[in-house]
Amino acid sequence: AQKITQTQPGMFVQEKEAVTLDCTYDTSDQSYGLFWYKQPSSGEMIFLIYQGSYDEQNATEGRYSLNFQKARKSANLVISASQLGDSAMYFCAMREYNQAGTALIFGKGTTLSVSS
């Protein structure tokens, strides 16, 4: 069963607009972490934001915020005031804490295109 689902293959937005990238997850663990990474065409995965399952406040990092709805098992990324440099692939990932290690499980990603 897919543990991370990103249903939007592609999203298109204009500069300065806000955009929400969807992510739902599936786990039976109480303790887990959720991450968003950005991957430009160069290939490097860039860490954006983290939300722990016990965090009561939604995480924010500059223009990025994570809309965490635990009961719905969703962890959507909100980018405010989009910039041309935001055009990239975005991946949602989860880390479960019941494993011996700390492997990340990734979704299939969403391609974001920002136009002027």
Next chain:
Amino acid sequence: DAGVTQSPTHLIKTRGQQVTLRCSPKSGHDTVSWYQQALGQGPQFIFQYYEEEERQRGNFPDRFSGHQFPNYSSELNVNALLLGDSALYLCASSGGGGLETQYFGPGTRLLVL
């Protein structure tokens, strides 16, 4: 402060050959994880090394093996290469025994002909 580095950046091999990819973690990090990313897909976890031992392994065959050195750097070895091994191989490092956020290197693009 140098980030995660990987070498080589690109590699072309033929079926049946063997390949070694290298990764140097971010300063202060003690855990290295390897991921395979096929074109158009999300990264898939291969394995994770901590204290020079393989601590966790994903669903990859034994042809994929690795090593971690005392300085925390790591190697990924793939034997008997198949066409399907063509992918971007990403290394990620983290601190705190792996409990902290994983930071990725630029990746190695492997093409198997």
